[in-house]
Amino acid sequence: MPFLFQSEIGRSTGKSDFRFLMSRLVPMLPDSVLKGLVRGGSKGLSREDVDAIFSFQREVERLPTVQKGMRELGMKSLMEWNLDRDRIMRTRSPYTHPMMRPLFFSPGVTARMRYDTAEFDWVPRLEAAYPVIKEELLQVLANNQGFQPYVPAEKEGTERWLVKSDNGVVFANDTSAPSMWNVMYLYMGGPILENQALCPKTVELLESIPRFNRRAPSVFSALHPGAHIATHHGPRNGVLRVHLPLVAPKGCYLNVGSELFEWQDGKVEIWDDSFAHQAWNRSDRTRIILHFDIYHPDWSDEEVERLDELDRSFDNTAVMAIFHETRDKTKGLLNGKEWLVR
Known part of the structure; x- marks a missing residue:
């Protein structure tokens, strides 16, 4: 009985210097600006939704395990995951894997199936x-x-x-x-x-x-x-x-x-x-x-x-x-x- 795994690999359009640049520049913007961009470009997200997501992400960023993982992956902000997920999940580390694609990513947590x-x-x-x-x-x-x-x-x-x-x-x-x-x-x-x-x-x-x-x-x-x-x-x-x-x-x-x-x-x-x-x-x-x-x-x-x-x-x-x-x-x-x- 054949079983076929439907992989996420290949979903990316390939390496993009522009995407990488954006992933570094966008997190430097003030939260007030970032929230405005998300509210203006997302379907179905209310002000409360966006505020809750940003608050959750910022608090998780402060955890020592996440800070350690971010340093090892060279990440300045968890926002980079949302902007350049394909590149980060293919980075060799104990915390990443090509078959892993959470909405909320916590670097520093071991990736095992x-x-x-x-x-x-x-x-x-x-x-x-x-x-x-x-x-x-x-x-x-x-x-x-x-x-x-x-x-x-x-x-x-x-x-x-x-x-x-x-x-x-x-x-x-x-x-x-x-x-x-x-x-x-x-x-x-x-x-x-x-x-x-x-x-x-x-x-x-x-x-x-x-x-x-x-x-x-x-x-x-x-x-x-x-x-x-x-x-x-x-x-x-x-x-x-x-x-x-x-x-x-x-x-x-x-x-x-x-x-x-x-x-x-x-x-x-x-x-x-x-x-x-x-x-x-x-x-x-x-x-x-x-x-x-x-x-x-x-x-x-x-x-x-x-x-x-x-x-x-x-x-x-x-x-x-x-x-x-x-x-x-x-x-x-x-x-x-x-x-x-x-």
């Missing part, structure tokens, strides 16, 4: 809790509660989710077509209390994991047979993605960068979602995993505390409001319905 779970002392405890977590999941499924279609957050337009069509599995707004990718949010910029009440032991375990990111989406993620999640990148490289497969039939795969692996029930996988990645369910049953983020091990404990503060303040901005709005619009669509492919 997949991690050995033996490096994390809490993994055996999470794997040992697999039966407990799965039991809570099965109870939720038996009552047809909690799950909703996964919908990309969009500022404009109708909500879209993965459906089967004549063109394969695509994002569309066909309300008569069943969703191929459903999720149950436990956290999204903070706790989702109505869902947490349905699986309290799972939440207790998540809260006990060191460096658990309570602001990132933590979900039960259900992917139907025949679904393919096309190549995409996570928004930042300062966190790692953790998967605990709970219902993992044979034929369910994840491709991260150049690594391809098959999920196995109860076996934790840890990887960096800022690398290009895609997923398939080639089985005849729905695949379900517990999916959450932890802060990268390269951050100091003090930096993790600061990042948590920044993430918490970011949740009160217009940027995260888009995600909350989208979730609210679709959260009742599957309640009381039999949608699982057993």
Whole structure:
């Protein structure tokens, strides 16, 4: 069965002295000027969005790990990443890789596609809790509660989710077509209390994991047979993605960068979602995993505390409001319905 990796390499138009010059000159402009340029040239970004993004980026720049990485890469500002991303990601360093393309880049954080779970002392405890977590999941499924279609957050337009069509599995707004990718949010910029009440032991375990990111989406993620999640990148490289497969039939795969692996029930996988990645369910049953983020091990404990503060303040901005709005619009669509492919 062939698997093709859809690489980001080659997307650049080639080396550009002008682009390099701009990447050095533009960050020297005052923030007031830069914000004006972004507001004037971006679609869908409000004043609050731009202010939040600039504030987040400037605060991350002050972290010692990022300052070290910027020195080693010869960067004067994180703004250079936004202006000359192709050149920087091809620079040889422990912090860059051609298959990595986050929206928010933190130099100084090691770039690795997949991690050995033996490096994390809490993994055996999470794997040992697999039966407990799965039991809570099965109870939720038996009552047809909690799950909703996964919908990309969009500022404009109708909500879209993965459906089967004549063109394969695509994002569309066909309300008569069943969703191929459903999720149950436990956290999204903070706790989702109505869902947490349905699986309290799972939440207790998540809260006990060191460096658990309570602001990132933590979900039960259900992917139907025949679904393919096309190549995409996570928004930042300062966190790692953790998967605990709970219902993992044979034929369910994840491709991260150049690594391809098959999920196995109860076996934790840890990887960096800022690398290009895609997923398939080639089985005849729905695949379900517990999916959450932890802060990268390269951050100091003090930096993790600061990042948590920044993430918490970011949740009160217009940027995260888009995600909350989208979730609210679709959260009742599957309640009381039999949608699982057993």
